[in-house]
Amino acid sequence: MPAQPLRSVPTNIITGFLGSGKTTAINHLLSLKPASERWAVLINEFGQIGVDASLVTHSDGVEIRELAGGCLCCALGPSLPITLATLLRKARPHRLLIEPTGLGHPARIVDTLQGPQFASVLDLRSIICMLDPAVLNQPDVLQQPGFLDQLNLADVIVLNRIDLAESDLTREALTLSQNMFPPKQEVFTVDRGQLDLAWLDLVHDGQLSAQFPEAHAEAAKVNSLLAPAASQPERPPLPGQPLLKQGQAQGYFSYGWVFAAADRFDYSAIRAHLDSVSEAIRIKAALGIGHAWVGYNRNRGDTAAEVSELAWRRDSRIEILADRQMDSTELEKHLLACLQ
Structure with missing residues (x-):
C-alpha cells in the first residue's frame, strides 16, 4: 500500500548570525524530542565541506541532511526544493527543523516553504532567531543585511550565551528586541541554547498573538x-x-x-x-x-x-x-x- 501523502508537517527555522548558537540549540531540542516521533533536520552550511551535520546529535528517530557550499537563499536556492522533497520522503517526519547558514537571508527560504509545492505539506510555525548580545559590540556584524533580515523575520528572538555577555549588552539587546516592528511573539534569554520545546509552536497557521508592539522607540x-x-x-x-x-x-x-x-x-x-x-x-x-x-x-x-x-x-x-x-x-x- 502506498504511503499516505504528508500533510502539515510542523516546521521551524532556527536562524541566527555566525556563532549565535544555532547548532547547540538544535542539539538541545533533539534531546527533548518525544521518543515516539521522527524528526528531520536540514542544515545549510556556507563552507564547502560541511561540518555542522557532524556536530548535531545523531539518534534514533532523527534524519539529518546537509547542504554545504553556499546559502539556501541564493547559490543553493534551486537545490532546496529537491533536497527538501527527498528528505521528507525518506524521513516522513513528525517535525522538520531547518538551520540556514548564519550568513543567509532566510526570507527566501520562507517563500519556498510557503510556495505551492510545499504549502499543504509543511506547516511553518515559529521562526526562531538566536542572538548573542555580544554582537552589539561588533559594528561589522550590525551592518550585515543578513543579520538584520534574520531579526526582522523571526517570530521569536532568543538571547543566547547571556552567561558570557556583559549585563548592559544583554539589557540593551533585550530592549531592542522587545521594541521591534512588527513585534515578536516572545523574547527569551537563555544559556547554552536551552530552548523550550513549547517555543516551537508559538505560531500556528500564521496567526500571531502579538499583533502590535506595546511601545515604539520614538513614541x-x-x-x-x-x-x-x-x-x-x-x-x-x-x-x-x-x-x-x-x-x-x-x-x-x-x-x-x-x-x-x-x-x-x-x-x-x-x-x-x-x-x-x-x-x-x-x-x-x-x-x-x-x-x-x-x-x-x-x-x-x-x-x-x-x-x-x-x-x-x-x-x-x-x-x-x-x-x-x-x-x-x-x-x-x-x-x-x-x-x-
Whole structure:
C-alpha cells in the first residue's frame, strides 16, 4: 500500500548570525524530542565541506541532511526544493527543523516553504532567531543585511550565551528586541541554547498573538498611554477582512490593522495613500507588495517616508498614531482600495 501523502508537517527555522548558537540549540531540542516521533533536520552550511551535520546529535528517530557550499537563499536556492522533497520522503517526519547558514537571508527560504509545492505539506510555525548580545559590540556584524533580515523575520528572538555577555549588552539587546516592528511573539534569554520545546509552536497557521508592539522607540511615552478603547474580539484576519485594533488616551489615538498574508497591496496606491494621511504623527507599516515585502516608516515633519526591503513574511500590518480622532471606517476603506 502506498504511503499516505504528508500533510502539515510542523516546521521551524532556527536562524541566527555566525556563532549565535544555532547548532547547540538544535542539539538541545533533539534531546527533548518525544521518543515516539521522527524528526528531520536540514542544515545549510556556507563552507564547502560541511561540518555542522557532524556536530548535531545523531539518534534514533532523527534524519539529518546537509547542504554545504553556499546559502539556501541564493547559490543553493534551486537545490532546496529537491533536497527538501527527498528528505521528507525518506524521513516522513513528525517535525522538520531547518538551520540556514548564519550568513543567509532566510526570507527566501520562507517563500519556498510557503510556495505551492510545499504549502499543504509543511506547516511553518515559529521562526526562531538566536542572538548573542555580544554582537552589539561588533559594528561589522550590525551592518550585515543578513543579520538584520534574520531579526526582522523571526517570530521569536532568543538571547543566547547571556552567561558570557556583559549585563548592559544583554539589557540593551533585550530592549531592542522587545521594541521591534512588527513585534515578536516572545523574547527569551537563555544559556547554552536551552530552548523550550513549547517555543516551537508559538505560531500556528500564521496567526500571531502579538499583533502590535506595546511601545515604539520614538513614541514610547505616548504609546504607553494608549489603552484599548473597548473590548474588541480577537479573530484572525481573512483575505480582504483585516483585523482592526484601536486605542486612545490623553488626546492621542491609535489605529492598527493586520491583513491576511494572502493580501497584496499595489505599491503606488498604498504609498500615495500613506503619504497623504496628514493627521498622523507616526505611521509604521509592513506590507506585502506582489512577491516582495517592504517596510514603511514616517513621522510628522519628515520630508519623505523611509521605505526599505523587509524580511517579514507573516502578514501585512499598518499602524497609525494621531493627535485627533479619525474615522477608522473611512481609513480602512482607503486601505482596502489599495489592495491588488
